Amino acid sequence: MSLLSYDFMQRALIAAALIGVIAPLIGIFLVQRRLALLGDGMGHVALTGVGLAFLVGSTPVPTALVVAALGALVLEVIRARSRTAGDLALALVFYGGIAGGVMLTALASGKSSTALNQYLFGSLSTVATEDIAWLVGASILVILVLALFGREMFAMTLDPDVAHVQGIRTTRLGVLLTVLAAVTVVIGMRTVGLLLVSAIMIVPVAAAQQIAGSFRGTAIGAVVLGLVCSVAGLATSFQLDVPPGPSIVLLALAAFVVAALVAIPLRRRRNQHPHADSPTPVHDHV
Amino acid sequence: MDDSTPVICCDDLCVDFESSCVLSNIDLDIYAGDFTAILGVNGSGKTTLMRAMLGLISLTSGDVRVYGADLPRFRDWQRLAYVPQRLHSAGAVPVSVHEVVGASLISPRRRWPRRGDRATVTNALELVGLEHRRKDRFDSLSGGQQRRVMIAAALAKNADLYILDEPTAGVDAESQERITDTFRHLQSEGRTVLLVTHELGTFASLATRIVVLGSHTGVGSKVLYDGPPPVPEHLSERHWHHSEDVVPRSKDPGLLEPGNSA
Numbered sequence: 001m002s003l004l005s006y007d008f009m010q011r012a013l014i015a016a017a018l019i020g021v022i023a024p025l026i027g028i029f030l031v032q033r034r035l036a037l038l039g040d041g042m043g044h045v046a047l048t049g050v051g052l053a054f055l056v057g058s059t060p061v062p063t064a065l066v067v068a069a070l071g072a073l074v075l076e077v078i079r080a081r082s083r084t085a086g087d088l089a090l091a092l093v094f095y096g097g098i099a100g101g102v103m104l105t106a107l108a109s110g111k112s113s114t115a116l117n118q119y120l121f122g123s124l125s126t127v128a129t130e131d132i133a134w135l136v137g138a139s140i141l142v143i144l145v146l147a148l149f150g151r152e153m154f155a156m157t158l159d160p161d162v163a164h165v166q167g168i169r170t171t172r173l174g175v176l177l178t179v180l181a182a183v184t185v186v187i188g189m190r191t192v193g194l195l196l197v198s199a200i201m202i203v204p205v206a207a208a209q210q211i212a213g214s215f216r217g218t219a220i221g222a223v224v225l226g227l228v229c230s231v232a233g234l235a236t237s238f239q240l241d242v243p244p245g246p247s248i249v250l251l252a253l254a255a256f257v258v259a260a261l262v263a264i265p266l267r268r269r270r271n272q273h274p275h276a277d278s279p280t281p282v283h284d285h286v
Numbered sequence: 287m288d289d290s291t292p293v294i295c296c297d298d299l300c301v302d303f304e305s306s307c308v309l310s311n312i313d314l315d316i317y318a319g320d321f322t323a324i325l326g327v328n329g330s331g332k333t334t335l336m337r338a339m340l341g342l343i344s345l346t347s348g349d350v351r352v353y354g355a356d357l358p359r360f361r362d363w364q365r366l367a368y369v370p371q372r373l374h375s376a377g378a379v380p381v382s383v384h385e386v387v388g389a390s391l392i393s394p395r396r397r398w399p400r401r402g403d404r405a406t407v408t409n410a411l412e413l414v415g416l417e418h419r420r421k422d423r424f425d426s427l428s429g430g431q432q433r434r435v436m437i438a439a440a441l442a443k444n445a446d447l448y449i450l451d452e453p454t455a456g457v458d459a460e461s462q463e464r465i466t467d468t469f470r471h472l473q474s475e476g477r478t479v480l481l482v483t484h485e486l487g488t489f490a491s492l493a494t495r496i497v498v499l500g501s502h503t504g505v506g507s508k509v510l511y512d513g514p515p516p517v518p519e520h521l522s523e524r525h526w527h528h529s530e531d532v533v534p535r536s537k538d539p540g541l542l543e544p545g546n547s548a
Contacts, residue, residue: 032379148397155392158381159374161342162439165449166393167363205379213423214382 003238011127012191012234016244018139019188019200020230024208024222025146026184027201028215029177032157038178039198041090042185044097045071047194049186050119051104060119061134061186068182071097076175122193122245124237131190138187142180153177154215191234193245200226200248207256210263225255291354293318293447293478294339299348300506301331301338308334310506312348314497316480318446321473321492323481325517326499331507332482333371333451335499339480340368340449364393367440369450372432373424383427383435384420387411390439410442411435413468415461430457437465447478454487462488490515 003009023039030038049067053060071093078089105116118126146153153173155163160170181201188197208221233248240247292315299312309331316322326332337343339350341357350357353365373386387407388399411417414434419427424435437453448469454462466488469479473492481489498511511518 028379032375034375034378151392151397151399152394154385155389157375157378158386158389159370161337161340161370161374162368162390163392164342165340165363165366165368166390166443167361168392168394209380212380213421215379215385216382218379 003235008125008127009234009238011129011132012124012244013231014132015127015135015187016191016230016234016248017227018135019184019191019197020227021223022139022142022184022187023192023197023201024204024226025219026142026177026180027205028219028222029153029157030181031202031205031209032154032215033174033177036202037087037198038090038181039185039201041075041094041097042068042072042178042182043189043194043197044094044101045182046097046185046189047101047116047119048097048104049101050116050189050194051101051108054108054115055104059130059134061131061190064189065134065138065183065186068186069179072178072182073175076178080171118193119189120193120195120245121243122189122191122196122248124234124244127190135187135190138183142183142187145176145180149173149176191230191244192248193243196245196249200230200252203249203252203256204229207252207259210256210259211266225252229255292316292351293353294480295349295351296335296339297349297351299335299338299350300346301334301343302346302506303334307346307506309338310508312507312509314509314512316447316478318478319473319476320494321469321479321481321489322495322497323483323486323489323493323515324497324499325484325486326507327484330499330501332484332499335507336449336451336480336482340366364395364443365446367443367445367448369433369436369440369448369453371451371455373436381424382420383411383416383422383424386424386435387420387439387442390443406442406444407438410438413441413464414438415464428456430461433457434461434465437468441468441472445477447480448472449480449482451482452484453481454483454489459488466492486515 004013027039030036046064046068048071049064050060052067053063075089075093078092101116105113152163152168155166156168156170156173163170184201185194185197188200192200204222204225205218207225208218212218212221229251230248233251234244236251237244237247294316296312296314299309300307301309312335324332324335334343338345339352341350352360353362367390384407387410388403391403391406408417408420411420414437416431416434416438419431424432427435433453433455434457440448440450454465457465469489470492473479479492481493483489486493493515496511496513496515496517497509498517499507500510501507
């Protein structure tokens with residue numbers, strides 16, 4: 001295949017596959033917590049990390065990882081310690097992040113807005129070999145944390161009060177989820193871009209939940225869609241010579257539209273036979 | 287903890303919201319084996335008191351001890367099951383009935399599923415008559431059915447103390463009877479139940495102790511009555527809106543001793 005004959009495409013495909021799997025796994029918890037825009041906020045904070053890396057001459061991926069994780073902690077502290085509402089705290093971090101990123105990039109000598117654009121919208125050619133090691137490491141970390149705490153996160157997002165009465169440390173888990181979202185954003189910044197990475201966290205979940213009947217089903221569907229859209233979007237980007245971020249996100253949005261259309265007759269059938277499998281009649285009058 | 291130690295002990299508990307006093311100097315002990323119903327009109331602080339007992343809201347002053355431990359240090363949460371009025375995030379992402387009940391089995395001590403969890407969930411759903419809906423989306427159920435699923439989630443936990451917030455509101459009469467029978471069985475096993483409601487309904491036959499909360503303008507809710515059922519006529523629902531009388535708390539030791547369940 002000509003696509004895989006290029007080294008940079010092999011690296012880009014690995015990066016795209018990683019974000020395609022990881023992003024929806026985190027996104028489903030954000031959607032359940034009604035924090036769908038958190039990834040956007042973390043993307044803007046990561047931009048400050050990229051600007052800082054430009055300024056000091058370090059590698060952008062690890063620098064952005066550290067800055068985004070710190071930004072996640074600051075966000076949670078603002079939310080917990082002040083009287084600031086969640087969306088307002090997110091907005092404060094959001095604005096600070098993008099302003100910091102642009103300012104630091106402007107101060108860095110020899111870095112133009114073109115360099116910043118590669119991180120904002122993704123780029124096929126900029127995934128370096130050393131980036132792959134960071135991205136694989138970060139992805140393994142996210143999967144291990146989810147394996148360890150994923151079920152507790154599910155209980156927390158279902159109802160934090162009930163989870164508290166089960167002994168689950170909901171505040172700590174909330175911070176952990178925000179940090180995981182920050183790490184995921186950095187995993188996706190080389191391929192999808194910081195401005196659009198939140199979409200690959202949320203849109204596959206929105207598409208899968210149109211059809212799925214359970215949290216597990218939604219998670220599986222979202223991961224499959226995320227992986228397919230990321231890899232297919234990357235291939236489309238290669239063929240059309242456009243940035244990969246918009247291709248991946250537009251494919252995911254197309255999948256959402258298809259899923260929404262497929263869901264209409266399914267929903268209608270459910271409504272016509274709401275208790276088709278019920279051996280006993282339902283009498284509730286609510 | 288010996289048998290005479292209350293499972294929950296509220297000592298001079300006060301809760302303010304936005305400098306407005308909601309609960310004022312509440313002293314209340316819940317004993318093992320009791321079926322205690324906390325009654326009061328809307329806004330009388332019933333749910334606030336229950337949330338304070340569970341550590342879900344901050345106390346302005348006072349202490350809560352659960353199974354002998356100060357609430358912030360209490361770790362034995364497996365002994366408690368809580369049924370809220372509604373699930374916080376229901377509907378954001380589809381969740382099946384099975385998953386809602388199964389979530390009650392998750393805790394820091396049970397991070398991974400165990401063999402038998404599926405049967406536990408199915409048995410709990412059978413107790414509320416909804417095992418045939420286990421694969422359905424939780425948000426596709428009626429409000430009453432959703433409450434039955436939340437009760438099943440609490441039952442799956444096999445706890446010693448059940449704390450229920452308006453568990454049968456919107457539930458049809460037949461299902462209320464079924465749920466009442468389930469809690470009658472739990473009561474016969476010596477489990478403790480703390481019910482918060484504005485109407486006892488079918489639970490009236492189970493309640494061994496009634497606590498009525500009432501508010502007096504500007505001073506927060508206090509305990510207006512604490513004693514055996516029935517609710518005194520002057521504090522019954524049609525009167526308590528206008529009540530200004532504070533009935534001294536029952537000092538009958540027989541009422542407060544553990545194992546005095548009906």
